[in-house]
Amino acid sequence: MGLLSILIFLPLVFGMFILLMPKALNHYFKYLTVGVSLVQLLIASWLYFNFKTGDGFTGVNQLAQYQWVEKLDWIRLDVGSFGTLQIDYLLGVDGFSIGLVWLSALVMLIASLSSWEIKSNLKGYFALFLLLDTAIIGVFCSLDLFLFYIFYELMLLPLYFLIGMWGGVRREYAAIKFFLYTLFGSIFMLLVIAGLYLSVTDPETGNHTFNLVHAMNPANYSAGSIFSALDNIQILGFSARAIGFIIVFIAFAIKVPVFPFHTWLPDAHVEAPTPISIILAGILLKVGGYGIIRIAYGIFPDIAISLSWWMGLLGVISIIYGAMNALAQTDLKRLIAYSSVSHMGFVLLGIASLTSEGINGAMMQMISHGFLSVMLFFIVGVIYNRVHDRDIYNFRGLANQMPVFTGFVMIAFFASLGLPGFSAFIAEAFSLIGAFSSQSLNGLLPRWMAVVAAIGILLGAGYFLWTLQRMFFGTLRLKKEEWKAQLVDLNFREKLVLFPLAALALVLGIMPSLVFNVMSSSINQFILLFK
Amino acid sequence: MIPLQHFLFVGATLFSLGLFAVITRKNAIQILMGIELMINASILNMAAFGKYDKVDNTGQIFGLFIIVLAAAAVAVALVIIMNLYKRAKSIDPNQTNTLRG
Amino acid sequence: MESIFTPYMLFNFALIAITAPFLAFIFSLIFKRFAAVIGIASIGLSFISSLILFIGVWKKPVLHFSFDWIQLANFKINLGFLLNDLTVIMLLLISFIALLVHIYSVEYMRKDDLKYRYFAYLSLFCFAMLGVVLADNLFLVYIFWELVGFASYLLIGFWFKKEKAVLANKKAFIMNRIGDVGFLIGLMILLTQFHTLDIDVLFGQGNLIASSFVKNDIWATPFGLMPAYWLSIAGFCFFAGAIAKSAQFPLHTWLPDAMEGPTAVSSLIHAATMVAAGVFLLLRIAPLFNQLVLTSMAAIGLFTAFMAASIAVTQTDIKKVLAFSTISQLGFMILAVGVQDNAAAIFHLVTHAFFKCLLFLAAGMVIHQLHHLKEKYQENFDDQSLEVMGGLRKLMPITFIVFVAASIALAGLPFTSGYLSKDAILVSVFEWADERGGIYWVFPLLVSITSWLTTFYIFRVVFKAFFGEFRLPQILGKTAEELKITDPNRWMTIPVIILALFCFALFFAYNPFNLESSWIYGSWNNHPHHTGMYPILVPIYINVLSFALIFMAYQAYAKNTFAFNNQASWYYKLSLNQWYFNSFYDVFLIKILMLKTKAFYWFDQKIIDGFIHLLSNIIIIISKITSWFDHYIIDGLVNGSAWLVSRLGIWLRGMHSGKLQHYFIWMLLIFLSFFIYKLII
Secondary structure (H helix, E strand, C coil), X not given: CCHHHHHHHHHHHHHHHHHHCXXXXXXHHHHHHHHHHHHHHHHHHHHHHCCCCCHHHCCCCXXXXXXXXXXXXXXXXXXXXXXXXXXXXXXXXXXXXXXXXXXXXXXXXXXXXXXXXXXXXXXXXXXXXXXXXXXXXXXXXXXXXXXXXXXXXXXXXXXXXXXXXXXCCCHHHHHHHHHHHHHHHHHHHHHHHHHHHHHEECXXXXXXXXXXXXXXXXXXXXXXXXXXXCCCCEECCEEHHHHHHHHHHHHHHHHCCCCCCCCHHHHHHHHCCHHHHHHHHHHHHHHHHHHHHHHHHHHCHHHHHHCHHHHHHHHHHHXXXXXXXXXXXXXXXXXXXXXXXXXXXXXHHHHHHCCHHHHHHHHHHHHHHHHHHHHHHHHHHHHHHHHCCCEHHHCCCHHHHCHHHHHHHHHHHHHHCCCCCCHHHHHHHHHHHHHXXXXXHCCCCCHHHHHHHHXXXXXXXXXXXXHHHHHHCCCCCCCCCCHHHHCCCCCHHHHHHHHHHHHHHHHHHHCCHHHHHHHHHHHHHHHHCCC | CCCHHHHHHHHHHHXXXXXXXXXXXXXXXXXXXXXHXXXXXXXXXXXXXXXXXXXXCHHHHHHHHHHHHHHHHXXXXXXXXXXXXXXXXXXXXXXXXXXXX | CCCCCCHHHHHHXXXXXXXXXXXXXXXXXXXXXXXXXXXHHHHHHHHHHHHHHHXXXXXXXXXXXXXXXXXXXXXXXEEEEEECHHHHHHHHHHHHHHXXXXXXXXXXXXXXXXXXXXXXXXXXXXXXXXXHHHECEHHHHHHHHHHHHHHHHHHHCCCCCCHHHHHHHHHHHHHHHHHHHHHHHHHHXXXXXXXXXEHHHHHCCCCHHHHCEEECCEEECCCCEEECHHHHHHHHHHHHHHHHHCCCXXXXXHHHHHHHCCHHXXXXXXXXXXXXXXXXXXXXXXXXXXXXXXXXXXXXXXHHHHHHHHHHCCCCEXXXXXXXXXXXXXXXXXXXXXXXXXHHHHHHHHHHHHHHHHHHHHHHHHHHHHHHHHHHHCCXXXXXEXXXXXXXXXXCHHHHXXXXXXXXXXXXXXXXXXXXXXXXXXXXXXXXXXXXXXXXXXXXXXXXXXXXXXXXXHHHHHHHHHCCCCCHHHHHCXXXXXXXXXXXXXHHHHHHHHHXXXXXXXXXXXXCCCHHHEHHHHHHXXXXXXXXXXXXXXXXXXXXXXXXXXXXXXXXXXXCCCCCCCCCCHHHHHHHCHHHHHHHHHHHHHHHHHHHHHHHHHHHHHHHHHHHHHHHHHHHHXXXXXXXXXXXXXXXXXXXXXHHHHHXXXXXXXXXCCCHHHHHHHHHHHHHHHHHHHHHC
């Protein structure tokens, strides 16, 4: 039993434990959950700091260079003339996943700390929460497509109930929309995974395999198989690999979300309770970005290059479109939801550039947006928990009433709009630099894309500062008189959540190499796939 | 010599008369008599066709068999009719419908 | 000459100069009671370090210290200091003026509850500003550049309860962001073309820019090729950054609004240092610009200078006048960069910093004292309006003297620093136009008009505020004795007196009429071209008319012998309403942008989400149809055949009547039908 397995199944075990505990212990569930998340974060941190980098530890398409690999034969089924059905329990991390694993552990801890607001049916809530935790970590660790898919779908189930049962007014609508949207993408992905299984053979055993790493090597594709790069099989007149790439891309683009697959996000974010919004924005969106890199780009590099222009275009549209929509919002949570669309556009743009700067920037943006969006949603939660309202125009001059809170809001807003010194700046600048230099380095993205995307930074300043001015500055004016007593400044728990996040944004902004060093060798290896 | 057709005409007439009696009579005894007529018509035919088998005389032998069987059948039929009368106080077959499915 | 300081020592001093304010920022927030002391001590330390750096570096070889920061596959970004003449003169200027402003602020902010925040923000600003100056690569410059904007945001909105202040700081930050986007794009272009952003490597001795060339519409560098227009775009992008930071047309409207912040802040940030950062940036990367960019620069500088001066003439808010004056003077500097007289630009930057800072501080003293009256009597009047002032010459003599000293420097009268630096620009513009001829003569014409306007508006302020009668008692209906105001205490007067000394030419040149003798100008001006008739004629003809205008302003505003009664004319209204830029932006940019965002949201809700809903509705309708089909057709078939069989059975049952003779009849019929069938076949 390796560390990764412990990391994955620890929450599941405690989730079961919570189910078995009597209802009388309701109040201890949250402490237990926080404890589990904390242990998980400690393990993840240990992994992060012991993660080895360099030429021998690049990962990506080198199975031997992944770290903390666990491999068990899971399902071996003799299916006659088709050979043996081979599904492995295969875990491992490389530079792309380690940062996200750590981020997930952090976000889960923050989410569990913000679960104090949940008042009903605690047992169900925390059991589902821990199940979700297992699924999320599992997605980032699994190297077998079948296992990946299981964890990927496993995330949906608890989320559906967590939104649908503990959410806001239109929670059923939001939950079903979220569920169907995501399922729509992943169902078709299952076909592609099946196709890959039929195409890829394990060079050691000669069986067909779901192994994700083997699927990145063109030599492992059997001749004449559907996704073989050499044979270029056609389906309805289109290249099979192109169709495979597009299907997988759409599946993950829904998660990211990329324009025009983003409309589940504002609804789901707005209706979900605060901890679930935090998880959605902090990790779920990153699963999309991670999937695009690992599966869509990793397995279909040839198609990725030929469709790069379109990927870049979608990224740019998401950036501008998300920002424009955010400007039009009066609901603070919806505004932040749309800002996520805008910020995640940089991820796609950076990936599409296929330059080292761009991908580094994209990964940095995923991690940075991971905890900044967490901070932003937590901030909304602070207001919403106190007065159950989050319309921007119902508040004014909150800085007078809640000075410490306003300080954190300013940090979060300025960090998100890309003020230098915070992580988002490095991330966005590098994504843009990558996108801009792409034409000179590999001729994939035209220069105007980076130029247009840069306007997104300007719009970002627009909606955040406007919100700051409308809600927090000026003389105190609230919609209802009694709110004045309810809007007290932050308590200890809330400070405990916000302070490390703010510090993290600052530390990664000043020392981005903390992240870059871990990723860079994997990213260089990744770029070699496209040569 | 009387030609075969004559026998067959007589037989057919007898059979038709018997059939007519079976279908139209309101008395079970009369129906039984009709049946007897039809049996006799068939015996007549048997005997008439017997001329083509002069070696074994199967026609005549079958005629004899039928006479015996008909006698037995009449005995059984009369008993049935008597039982019917006991139950239904009538021997009109239209009065009973216990055979109905 | 060998320096007495080793490079290592100089590096440490540079480190002290920049880290001291940063530490002050943090400690001011922690030790709130000692914020002012910490602030002054740290900036004092920075000033001393800057002085040492100045001695160690001025007119000596460039020093460059660089350390790894971020390293990726094909490029890396370093952290480091670049110490050359431009750096150290800016360092000295910034730390010196910041020190004086810190001292001044002690008194100015004495009654504010949140003054620890004020000092913390001020230290943050100093840190960022010194960072801009010291940074050795453009990425780092960009970082500090934005931080400067952020500090300015915090300070403009320091009184966050004032609606106007928070509107102003938002506007300032967003307008600066527009420039920053340009800056960032410029960075991307340079990085792509040169694979480095190191200023020394790019623009220093034997630089990369010089090794690149444009041929056949292709801009070739040692690392790559681009179409030639990207060279101009790069120039315009950096220029856009400078336009925003230095409040040039069309991004100038944030600066007058920024006057909502405390006056000491306006003086340090929005007059002396931050706004000059744009000019500084242009000087740092001057070799990049091609003729097209330079000419546009000159045109924009000229237009801004003229426009802002024409607005300043009619403003009644004293700080607004000074703000437009700042914009106008920055226009002069940009113009100087545009006509490639970098020496004049940096010289004017330095002299302007002193006298404009002084003007603001002196105005701040007046405002401060009036504000006290306002609080004391709980009256409601505009303490920044020129209309309530007047006759302050006798009440506040020190303020009066320093204000006049700064005003004559701004007007560029003889014996002042402004005389040297402004005339340097004027002469260059004349010579530049002379070389080109034709339409370019618009430049000297407009620039002369602008400098006369400058003289007029500043003396209008002087005469309105300090001469005549004190108008406030009349307005409030009180006697002059009740409304007694005096010069403020020494915390304020000493810094302004020091600044006043620097308004005079002696500190910058031993011969106050000879530009070439100025040590700042001389050290940059490596091709002394001021030899024709312009250096002699231009100052004379500018100054003669200036004196006439001063006399006219004196008659109009101090003696009230005549009054301008053109309030209804279009040019008066144009000037008073600041050329309608704000209304124009509000209506044509903000409104349209907001409409666009609404349109986008509508699109998102109705089209994209509508499409999703349509899709789900279509699926629901299809499912209804299949459900109908299933119920009536598929199920109907099964049920129908069962029904048929049962009906048949019922019908057949009728044959079994139970009557013996019926059976016989059936038997007969069946036999008959069999025979008939056999007969037919």
